[in-house]
Amino acid sequence: MVSWTMALLHGNIFVYAFSFWLTQPTLPFLLKELSADMLLFSRFQTFCSFLQLFGGPLAGRICDAFGFMPTLVLSQASAALSYFLLASTSTVPMLFLSQLPTVFMHAMHAAQSAITMLCDNNQQAISMGRLSLSYGAGMVGGSYFGGVIAEAYSNQASAGLGCILSLIVIPLNIIILRQASDSSAKKAAKDSVKTSMNFGQILVMLRDPSVLQLVVVQLLLGLAISIYRSTFSQVLREQMQLGRQEIGLVMSLSGATSIVSNGLLLQLFTKRYGNGNIVNGAAIVMAIAFLAYGHIPVTPESLVYVLAIVTPMTAASSIAYTLLSSQMSRAVSDENRATALGISHACRSFCGILAPTIGSVLFHAYACQMLGYTCAGLTGLAIVSGTFFRTMYYMPNHQKTE
Numbered sequence: 001m002v003s004w005t006m007a008l009l010h011g012n013i014f015v016y017a018f019s020f021w022l023t024q025p026t027l028p029f030l031l032k033e034l035s036a037d038m039l040l041f042s043r044f045q046t047f048c049s050f051l052q053l054f055g056g057p058l059a060g061r062i063c064d065a066f067g068f069m070p071t072l073v074l075s076q077a078s079a080a081l082s083y084f085l086l087a088s089t090s091t092v093p094m095l096f097l098s099q100l101p102t103v104f105m106h107a108m109h110a111a112q113s114a115i116t117m118l119c120d121n122n123q124q125a126i127s128m129g130r131l132s133l134s135y136g137a138g139m140v141g142g143s144y145f146g147g148v149i150a151e152a153y154s155n156q157a158s159a160g161l162g163c164i165l166s167l168i169v170i171p172l173n174i175i176i177l178r179q180a181s182d183s184s185a186k187k188a189a190k191d192s193v194k195t196s197m198n199f200g201q202i203l204v205m206l207r208d209p210s211v212l213q214l215v216v217v218q219l220l221l222g223l224a225i226s227i228y229r230s231t232f233s234q235v236l237r238e239q240m241q242l243g244r245q246e247i248g249l250v251m252s253l254s255g256a257t258s259i260v261s262n263g264l265l266l267q268l269f270t271k272r273y274g275n276g277n278i279v280n281g282a283a284i285v286m287a288i289a290f291l292a293y294g295h296i297p298v299t300p301e302s303l304v305y306v307l308a309i310v311t312p313m314t315a316a317s318s319i320a321y322t323l324l325s326s327q328m329s330r331a332v333s334d335e336n337r338a339t340a341l342g343i344s345h346a347c348r349s350f351c352g353i354l355a356p357t358i359g360s361v362l363f364h365a366y367a368c369q370m371l372g373y374t375c376a377g378l379t380g381l382a383i384v385s386g387t388f389f390r391t392m393y394y395m396p397n398h399q400k401t402e
Contacts, residue, residue, distance in 0.1 A: 004176055005114070005118065005176065005177060006118070008169075008172060008173065008176050008177060009111045009114055009115075009131070009177075010130070010131065010133075010134040011134075011169065011172075012072060012076065012107050012111060012169055012173065013107060013108060013111055013131055013134040013135050013138065014134045014135070014137055014138040015076075015138065015165050015166060015168070015169050016075070016076070016079065016105075016107035016108065016135070016138065016166075017134070017135040017136070017137070017138025017139045017142060017255075018137075018138035018139075018141050018142040018162075018165065019079060019083060019138075019142065019161075019162030019163075019165050019166050020079075020138075020142065020162070021138065021139045021141075021142030021143045021146060021251065021255070022142045022143075022145060022146040022149070022158040022159065022161060022162045023083070023086060023146060023158055023159050023162060024142075024143065024146060024233075024251065025143055025146045025147045025150070025233070025247045025248040025251060026146055026147070026150040026155040026158060027041075027044075027233070028041060028233045028234065028237055029150065029155055030089070030095070030155040030156070031044070031092075031095070033155060034089075034090075034091065034092050034095065040092065041234070041356075041360075043356070043357075044095065044096065044099075044356075045230050045352065045355075045356035046352070046353050046354075046356045046357060047096060047099060048099050048102060048352070049226075049349045049350070049351075049352025049353040049355075049356075050349075050353050051099060051100065051102050051103040051349075052102065052103070052105075052345070052346075052348075052349035052352065053346050053349035053350050053352075053353060054103060055102070055103040055104055055105070055106055055349075056106065056109065056342040056343070056344075056345035056346035056349055057202055057339065057342040057343060057346050058103075058104075058342070059071050059075070059104070059106035059109050059110065059338075059342055059345075060109065060113070060338045060339035060340070060341055060342020060343070060345075061338075061339055061342070062074075062338075063109070063110060063113040063338030063339075063341075063342075064113075064335060064336060064337070064338045064339055068110045068111070068113045068114040068117070068177070068338070069110075069173060069174070069177040069178055071106065071109070071110040071113070072107055072110040072111065072114075072173050072177065073170055073173050073174060074104050075104060075105050075106050075107040075109075075110060076107060076166045076167075076169055076170050076173065077104075077166075077167075077170060078101040078102065078103070078104035078105050079101070079102075079105050079107070079162070079163075079166040080162075080163045080164075080166035080167045080170075081101040081163075082098055082099060082100075082101040082102050082105065083098075083159040083160070083162040083163035083166060084159075084160075084163045085097060085098035085101070086098040086156065086159035087156045087157070087159040087160040087163060088156070089156060089159075106345065108131070108135065108345075109338070109341055109342060109345050111131055112128055112131065112325060112329070112341050113337065113338035113341055115127045115128055115131065116329045116334075116337045116338070116341075117337075124326045124329065124330065125266070125270055125275070125322060125323055125326035126266065126267055126270065128322050128325055128326050129262035129263065129266040129267070129319075129322045130262070130263065132258055132259075132262035132318060132321075132322055133258075133259050133262050133263045135255075135258070136255045136256065136257075136258035136259035136262065136318070137255065137259060138255070139251065139252070139254065139255030139258065140252045140253075140255035140256050140259070141252075141255075142255075143248045143249075143250075143251030143252040143254075143255060144248050144249065144251075144252040145158070145248075146158045146248055147247065147248030147249075148248070149161065202339060202342075202343060205332055205336060205339065205340060205343065206343070208331065208332070209389065210331040210332075211328070211331050211332065211340065211343070212389070213385075213386065213389035214324060214327055214328050214331060214344075215343065215347055216382075216385050216386070216389065217279070217324065217382050217385060217386045217389075218324055218328075218344060218347040218348065219347050219350070219351060220378050220379070220381050220382035220385060221283060221286070221317075221320060221324075221378070221379060221382045222347055222348045222350075222351035222352075223351040223354060223355060223378050224286070224290065224374075224375040224376075224378035224379045224382070225286075225317055225351070225375075226348070226351040226352050226354070226355030226356075226359075227355045227358055227359040227362070227371065227374060227375055227378075228290065228293070228313075228359075228371065228375050229355075230352070230355045230356040230359040230360075231356075231359035231360065231362075231363045231371060233247060234360075234363060235363065235368055235371075236250065236306065239367070239368055246303055249303075250303075250306055250307065250310060253307055253310060253311065253314075254310055254314040257310070257311050257314040257315050257318070258314055258315070258318040260315070261314070261315035261316075261318045261319050262318055262319070262322055265315065265319060266319050266322060266323075269281075269319070270323075275323050275326075275327055276386065278319065278320075278323055279319075279320050279323055279324060279386065280383050280386065280387070281316075282316040282317070282319045282320040282323075283316070283320065283379050283380075283382055283383045284379075284383065285312055285313070285315070285316035286313055286316045286317055286320070286375075286379050287375075287376045287379040287380055287383075288312075288376075289309050289312050289313035289316070290313070290371075290372045290373075290375040290376040290379060291372050291373070291376045292309050292372070293309050293313070293368070293371070293372045293375075294368055294369040294370070294371055294372020294373055294376075295369065295372065296309065296368065324344065325341060325344050328340045328341060328343065328344040329341050329344075358374075359371065362374060
């Protein structure tokens with residue numbers, strides 16, 4: 001039963017990522033088709049992140065109180081509704097309306113919560129890394145086919161396919177995952193006070209130095225990555241003069257890189273080094289890549305330079321993301337692990353609120369060079385702050401997070 005559960009969890013993440021990335025290469029072109037400028041695109045990204053900010057902790061409390069299956073079903077149903085509305089979009093207000101259901105789109109969160117219950121502590125980081133393999137595989141396929149489908153049919157056609165795929169996995173989740181999820185819900189019911197929908201518990205957890213340290217590092221790294229990602233398609237389209245299929249190719253390479261990094265490199269590194277050292281090493285690689293990103297020459301070979309920079313940046317950020325998520329879930333008690341993961345996801349969503357505006361201002365005022373310097377500086381601050389917290393504060397759960 002566990003093997004079927006794990007297989008379906010990976011299937012959910014593949015479908016979740018494939019459907020999401022089907023739409024990503026085409027969004028800038030859809031906005032252009034709707035006569036929207038790039039400032040509106042940044043506001044659109046901010047709106048999406050604002051929804052995710054509230055949805056992350058909410059999904060965490062649902063997982064802790066009722067099990068991961070209801071959260072996973074809700075996530076896929078919300079995704080299907082969002083893609084259906086996106087496929088029907090003909091105006092800018094309707095485009096924003098299509099994103100309202102994304103407040104409940106947290107399939108990765110639900111799957112990670114399941115991993116914390118189904119796997120031993122010493123296997124959690126590796127198991128989460130394997131989940132990222134499925135996400136990366138979906139990202140590769142979705143990014144590529146999203147551009148192809150848009151070229152062959154329309155910018156909305158890829159969203160229609162995402163809606164269908166999201167609906168298909170819902171009955172499978174209800175049938176196969178019910179038993180495993182019910183057992184986690186029964187365990188939560190034994191301690192109804194701690195696992196109730198009490199959002200005050202989030203503030204209590206944030207006062208723990210172990211959690212606070214991880215939140216600060218995730219905010220700084222997340223802001224750097226979010227600024228980079230929020231402007232990425234603009235840079236490729238406006239500065240590098242790349243088309244939809246080329247942008248899809250770059251995104252596909254990013255997905256393939258995350259597969260290799262989480263499937264091979266993460267396991268190799270965790271056997272030799274502590275999690276804190278690996279995160280710092282990944283941050284250093286990211287800082288160097290950001291600096292190089294700010295100096296990409298605009299030539300006919302720009303695509304080659306982009307691919308050479310995106311590869312190490314994606315590998316480092318994927319490893320850091322997986323390890324920080326694992327550390328966050330292990331820094332708290334068992335009955336609050338999903339909520340801790342919700343805080344982790346909320347950190348990235350909060351960064352997503354700030355990043356589009358910051359990135360758009362920097363890109364249009366100073367071009368790509370200032371983007372690289374800013375992201376590299378934030379990454380350096382993440383290294384410094386993480387080291388400071390580990391040095392200055394005694395963390396009760398330190399052994400678990402390392």
